[in-house]
Amino acid sequence: MHSREDFRYEHCEETACWLQGRVRTPPTIAIICGSGLGLLADTLSNPQAFPYSEIPNFPTSTVPGHAGELVFGMLRGTSCVCMKGRFHVYEGYPLWKVTLPIRVFKLMGVKVLVVTNAAGSLCESYKTGDLMIIKDHINMPGLASLSPLTGPNDDRFGPRFPSLLDTYDNNLRSTALDIAHRLGHSELIHEGVYCMVGGPNFESVAEAKFLRILGADAVGMSTAPEAVVAKHCGMRVFGLSLITNCVVQVYEVEDFVDHNTVLEVSKWRSQILQDLITELVATIKHQEEDRQDME
Ligand SMILES: O=P(O)(O)O[C@H]1O[C@H](CO)[C@@H](O)[C@H]1O
Numbered sequence: 626m627h628s629r630e631d632f633r634y635e636h637c638e639e640t641a642c643w644l645q646g647r648v649r650t651p652p653t654i655a656i657i658c659g660s661g662l663g664l665l666a667d668t669l670s671n672p673q674a675f676p677y678s679e680i681p682n683f684p685t686s687t688v689p690g691h692a693g694e695l696v697f698g699m700l701r702g703t704s705c706v707c708m709k710g711r712f713h714v715y716e717g718y719p720l721w722k723v724t725l726p727i728r729v730f731k732l733m734g735v736k737v738l739v740v741t742n743a744a745g746s747l748c749e750s751y752k753t754g755d756l757m758i759i760k761d762h763i764n765m766p767g768l769a770s771l772s773p774l775t776g777p778n779d780d781r782f783g784p785r786f787p788s789l790l791d792t793y794d795n796n797l798r799s800t801a802l803d804i805a806h807r808l809g810h811s812e813l814i815h816e817g818v819y820c821m822v823g824g825p826n827f828e829s830v831a832e833a834k835f836l837r838i839l840g841a842d843a844v845g846m847s848t849a850p851e852a853v854v855a856k857h858c859g860m861r862v863f864g865l866s867l868i869t870n871c872v873v874q875v876y877e878v879e880d881f882v883d884h885n886t887v888l889e890v891s892k893w894r895s896q897i898l899q900d901l902i903t904e905l906v907a908t909i910k911h912q913e914e915d916r917q918d919m920e
């Protein structure tokens with residue numbers, strides 16, 4: 626089990642202060658770009674990019690398709706930060722480090738986390754290239770006590786025993802669904818359950834069948850820890866999976882997936898994902914303004 630001995634609130638504070646001293650406009654929305662989905666960050670106007678290797682306490686990206694840059698900028702009039710590349714447990718990072726950026730964003734004033742990922746479909750009706758709005762998750766490592774919240778709790782972030790009900794904000798999900806229909810993507814949009822596994826291997830046939838029986842619609846190696854940490858510290862979360870492959874659930878099939886296929890499909894569908902997120906960000910801006918007026 627990973628220890629959180631090295632983790633302290635002060636590390637996040639130090640990183641947030643370092644960034645705050647350099648960033649022109651503090652972000653209100655953070656976007657995590659999944660495998661091959663970094664092009665989203667290139668749509669920010671007036672960008673300021675920081676390689677992860679320059680940011681104090683940040684891990685570095687080791688996976689192809691994860692550039693390893695934090696990009697700040699404006700998207701439809703909203704100040705955003707994009708993680709062009711995320712961290713995964715299979716890279717060897719402890720979960721508190723995988724999720725450290727989320728807490729840094731919280732300290733910088735971020736209210737909403739948008740997580741994207743590439744995932745394999747377990748659901749018969751999903752096709753390669755479809756999109757799945759995440760309505761809930763199964764955090765396999767979390768169920769086995771590998772949670773980013775394992776270890777001493779710091780109440781400045783959130784409670785010891787957080788509820789995960791409505792982690793994937795109901796309002797954001799229905800807004801995104803409306804946007805997808807409006808943009809003409811009714812055929813490829815779904816809502817479903819994302820299952821996080823540790824990876825880095827893809828699923829065996831028996832594992833795939835098992836995950837399907839558990840109620841998972843798509844499977845990947847990320848996202849759940851990020852969503853848990855965001856919910857713990859009071860952020861609203863929106864999650865979107867790009868279905869890059871259909872997970873094989875029968876024997877004697879040659880149709881295996883590899884990371885290059887995942888990246889190719891991500892590139893192919895990147896524009897649709899960008900359009901949806903951009904429209905969503907514009908709507909969130911109005912929602913957050915209304916919330917502030919009510920406070
Ligand atoms: O979840 P993201 O980072 O999009 O990446 C997905 O794609 C990789 C496998 O091809 C794994 O890292 C899996 O989690």
Ligand SMILES: Nc1nc2[nH]cnc2c(=O)[nH]1
Pocket residue numbers: 743744745746822824826827828844845846869870871872882887
């Ligand atoms: N675990 C897992 N992660 C993925 N990421 C993209 N496709 C897949 C998949 O089929 N399985």
